[in-house]
Amino acid sequence: xxxxxxxxxxxxxxxxxxxxxxxxxxxxxxxxxxxxxxxxxxxxxxxxxxxxxxxxxxxxxxxxxxxxxxxxxxxxxxxxxxxxxxxxxxx
Amino acid sequence: xxxxxxxxxxxxxxxxxxxxxxxxxxxxxxxxxxxxxxxxxxxxxxxxxxxxxxxxxxxxxxxxxxxxxxxxxxxxxxxxxxxxxxxxxxx
Numbered sequence: 001x002x003x004x005x006x007x008x009x010x011x012x013x014x015x016x017x018x019x020x021x022x023x024x025x026x027x028x029x030x031x032x033x034x035x036x037x038x039x040x041x042x043x044x045x046x047x048x049x050x051x052x053x054x055x056x057x058x059x060x061x062x063x064x065x066x067x068x069x070x071x072x073x074x075x076x077x078x079x080x081x082x083x084x085x086x087x088x089x090x091x
Numbered sequence: 092x093x094x095x096x097x098x099x100x101x102x103x104x105x106x107x108x109x110x111x112x113x114x115x116x117x118x119x120x121x122x123x124x125x126x127x128x129x130x131x132x133x134x135x136x137x138x139x140x141x142x143x144x145x146x147x148x149x150x151x152x153x154x155x156x157x158x159x160x161x162x163x164x165x166x167x168x169x170x171x172x173x174x175x176x177x178x179x180x181x182x
Binding site: 005006008009010011012013015040041044070075078080082085 | 095096097098099100101102103104105106107109110131132133134135136161162165166168169171172173175176177
């Protein structure tokens with residue numbers, strides 16, 4: 001995107017873009033939008049069923065508005081990436 | 092990399108790879124390694140001087156071992172990405 005961006009920076013921008021693709025202008029993910037994002041964009045890493053999704057939203061939703069804002073979403077990314085990183089370390 | 096990975100997943104893997112490139116097999120970043128990572132890989136997004144670096148390491152280093160493990164590093168990525176996301180929202 002930006003000619004001088006590193007792979008890491010492009011990765012961070014990708015996280016932002018994917019969030020906004022699903023959140024739209026309201027900049028928050030409803031439960032169904034989070035589910036679509038996870039199932040479409042993170043299916044190699046995690047899978048969520050409806051009952052897990054309820055618990056996940058409750059865990060992530062720190063301000064209790066029943067939607068996931070970007071700070072709450074990046075917490076999920078951090079958790080999943082961190083879990084994946086542990087797998088990478090064992091190889 | 093993996094033929095079925097989404098852009099988001101590739102972004103997450105990039106974060107893991109960049110961390111390990113600088114941490115080596117010990118899987119922790121010393122202060123100088125964190126500085127090199129930030130200055131080489133995140134220079135479009137943040138800049139750290141030596142005095143800021145001390146404070147940053149102290150802030151990130153939750154377990155007090157004076158090194159930054161992956162969970163502490165992903166917190167930095169989350170903070171910077173979250174700050175960048177706010178800039179994106181204003182455009």
